[in-house]
Amino acid sequence: MKVCVVGCGAVGSLFAANLAQLDDVEVWAYDLAQDHVDAVNRDGLHLSGAGDLVGRLRATSDPAELPECDFGIVATKAMHTGPAVAAVTGALSNASVASVQNGIGNEETIAGHVQRVIRGTTFPAGKLLAPGHVQWDVKGDTTLGPFEGSPAPMEDVELLADACTRAGMPTHAVADARGPQWRKVIFNASTNPVGALTGLTHGRVCEDPELRRLVSELVNEGKAVATAQGIELDADPEELIDHAARPEVAYDHKASMLQDVEARRPTEIDYLNGGIARFGDEHGVPTPMNRAIWALVKGLERSW
Amino acid sequence: MRTCVVGAGSIGSLYAAHLATVTDVLVLTRREEHARVLNEEGLRVTGRHDFTARVTAAADPRDLPDFELGIVATKATGVESAAESLTGRFPGATIMTVQNGLGAEEIVGRHGDWPLVSGVTFMSGTKHSDTHVEYILDTPTWIGPYRETPFARVQEIAALLVDSGLKAEALPDLRPAQWSKLIFNATVNGVAALTGLNHDPHFAAEREPSDLGHLVHDLVDEGKRVAAAAGVELHDDPWEMNVLATKRGSAHYPSMLEDVDARRPTEVELINGALVREAERCGVEAPLHTALYRLVKAREASYS
Numbered sequence: 212m213k214v215c216v217v218g219c220g221a222v223g224s225l226f227a228a229n230l231a232q233l234d235d236v237e238v239w240a241y242d243l244a245q246d247h248v249d250a251v252n253r254d255g256l257h258l259s260g261a262g263d264l265v266g267r268l269r270a271t272s273d274p275a276e277l278p279e280c281d282f283g284i285v286a287t288k289a290m291h292t293g294p295a296v297a298a299v300t301g302a303l304s305n306a307s308v309a310s311v312q313n314g315i316g317n318e319e320t321i322a323g324h325v326q327r328v329i330r331g332t333t334f335p336a337g338k339l340l341a342p343g344h345v346q347w348d349v350k351g352d353t354t355l356g357p358f359e360g361s362p363a364p365m366e367d368v369e370l371l372a373d374a375c376t377r378a379g380m381p382t383h384a385v386a387d388a389r390g391p392q393w394r395k396v397i398f399n400a401s402t403n404p405v406g407a408l409t410g411l412t413h414g415r416v417c418e419d420p421e422l423r424r425l426v427s428e429l430v431n432e433g434k435a436v437a438t439a440q441g442i443e444l445d446a447d448p449e450e451l452i453d454h455a456a457r458p459e460v461a462y463d464h465k466a467s468m469l470q471d472v473e474a475r476r477p478t479e480i481d482y483l484n485g486g487i488a489r490f491g492d493e494h495g496v497p498t499p500m501n502r503a504i505w506a507l508v509k510g511l512e513r514s515w
Numbered sequence: 516m517r518t519c520v521v522g523a524g525s526i527g528s529l530y531a532a533h534l535a536t537v538t539d540v541l542v543l544t545r546r547e548e549h550a551r552v553l554n555e556e557g558l559r560v561t562g563r564h565d566f567t568a569r570v571t572a573a574a575d576p577r578d579l580p581d582f583e584l585g586i587v588a589t590k591a592t593g594v595e596s597a598a599e600s601l602t603g604r605f606p607g608a609t610i611m612t613v614q615n616g617l618g619a620e621e622i623v624g625r626h627g628d629w630p631l632v633s634g635v636t637f638m639s640g641t642k643h644s645d646t647h648v649e650y651i652l653d654t655p656t657w658i659g660p661y662r663e664t665p666f667a668r669v670q671e672i673a674a675l676l677v678d679s680g681l682k683a684e685a686l687p688d689l690r691p692a693q694w695s696k697l698i699f700n701a702t703v704n705g706v707a708a709l710t711g712l713n714h715d716p717h718f719a720a721e722r723e724p725s726d727l728g729h730l731v732h733d734l735v736d737e738g739k740r741v742a743a744a745a746g747v748e749l750h751d752d753p754w755e756m757n758v759l760a761t762k763r764g765s766a767h768y769p770s771m772l773e774d775v776d777a778r779r780p781t782e783v784e785l786i787n788g789a790l791v792r793e794a795e796r797c798g799v800e801a802p803l804h805t806a807l808y809r810l811v812k813a814r815e816a817s818y819s
Contacts, residue, residue, distance in 0.1 A: 510710030
């Protein structure tokens with residue numbers, strides 16, 4: 212099968228390099244960073260850290276070079292989903308296309324360009340060290356399921372999940388993938404912006420009882436919006452938050468949004484707290500705290 | 516008549532210089548060096564007025580003669596140590612506070628039984644050096660009696676301020692004005708400190724769902740509900756104060772943002788903290804102001 216990874220940053224690279232290990236999968240990567248593309252084509256895509264390997268694959272910044280693919284894996288930052296998928300619709304017109312991005316609303320955007328969409332949530336993480344070289348920080352599971360509004364056939368979901376699992380990225384195919392996605396979104400929306408606004412690491416956010424209460428207020432609104440949509444969370448985001456605060460897990464971790472803010476890059480706030488607020492509106496659930504946090508982080512972006 | 520201004524930041528310097536044109540003025544500074552240059556060079560005012568005044572300055576209250584009117588013009592964070600330095604002295608003085616927020620009178624009252632006058636000031640200035648302040652906004656100082664202080668005494672002080680060339684008004688009950696400014700400051704200073712935005716038109720924008728004006732409006736409405744529960748009828752609508760201020764052309768750099776940028780302690784306790792405690796006392800919910808208060812406190816905690 213042919214797979215096109217759309218957006219070959221840290222997470223996209225984890226999928227691309229691992230899938231490239233399989234004999235029955237031909238991997239293509241579409242990315243706009245020409246130095247990264249050139250390095251991958253010249254030397255392969257190197258992963259180091261939680262796993263050390265080199266993926267041999269074809270990368271390009273020119274959509275016209277892409278062959279017609281069976282699967283797409285969209286791994287851009289959430290704000291780039293629309294333009295990125297629009298650019299590669301030629302290669303993906305008959306493909307089943309999965310999002311493994313942060314936030315909510317990506318599948319809706321993808322469905323504006325292709326017909327068969329897969330809702331996905333992934334926990335592995337890493338960072339781009341240099342062109343062609345990604346550090347794999349954390350291993351973790353991925354969940355895929357047909358996107359309700361414009362679903363890929365379940366057998367396609369299973370094929371892609373099987374390929375990822377065989378490649379060393381454990382992936383579950385499920386009928387309803389909303390639970391894991393909302394758990395992760397609620398986790399991210401309730402902790403990342405608090406770190407971004409205060410400058411505190413995840414552990415310090417959680418050990419301040421007043422701030423931890425604010426985090427819970429955000430979690431509770433997110434849970435109410437999930438419940439109103441009939442979504443059953445696969446686990447309580449509160450547990451994930453407390454687990455991550457442990458010294459041996461992610462006490463000292465600066466949320467990616469805090470890293471974005473420190474580097475003055477646009478954040479994914481529109482797809483986290485903004486997404487919760489938007490879905491809350493659609494289902495008549497008030498989300499004043501997520502809305503407030505959304506406005507504050509947008510304000511922060513506008514101050515640059 | 517002799518007046519003592521405690522704290523010679525921009526507001527204190529504006530009071531001291533103007534009052535020195537109609538009374539003897541003493542200035543109690545924090546730094547020795549500041550007192551020395553004031554004694555040598557006097558205090559220069561530019562901007563809306565242009566003159567240089569002679570003042571008698573000292574950094575040690577034991578070096579000061581008795582006075583009849585004391586104006587505590589430190590930041591809210593400096594009131595405690597200012598009041599401490601007056602303890603046991605100046606029995607004939609009336610002490611006036613002009614801090615942002617609530618509670619400065621109580622702090623001074625704990626250090627002596629001077630009659631107290633509450634003040635709020637809307638004037639603004641920029642301190643260019645220890646001996647030079649630019650008078651920027653010539654908006655008034657409103658003053659009113661605190662507890663048993665006779666209104667006649669308040670009127671005398673207002674008349675003195677007006678004689679000195681400043682704008683001032685005596686009000687039988689200051690709380691409506693004090694609360695208008697409290698809600699305005701809690702909202703604008705808190706949002707500015709967290710977003711890094713000067714008080715600019717973003718604070719009044721309400722077009723897009725993530726526009727900051729919605730949050731500012733919600734914070735103001737929440738503050739108004741606390742005021743109503745506290746039995747205070749506001750002198751000015753804080754939302755209108757906000758809109759008006761953002762239309763002035765040059766955006767104001769709020770002091771709480773200035774403090775956060777310099778990683779200094781902010782006035783959050785006496786502003787946002789005071790509003791949150793009033794809400795608790797009156798039994799009304801103030802979730803947004805509570806969140807703002809927690810976030811700014813956490814931002815201060817991130818300095819270390």
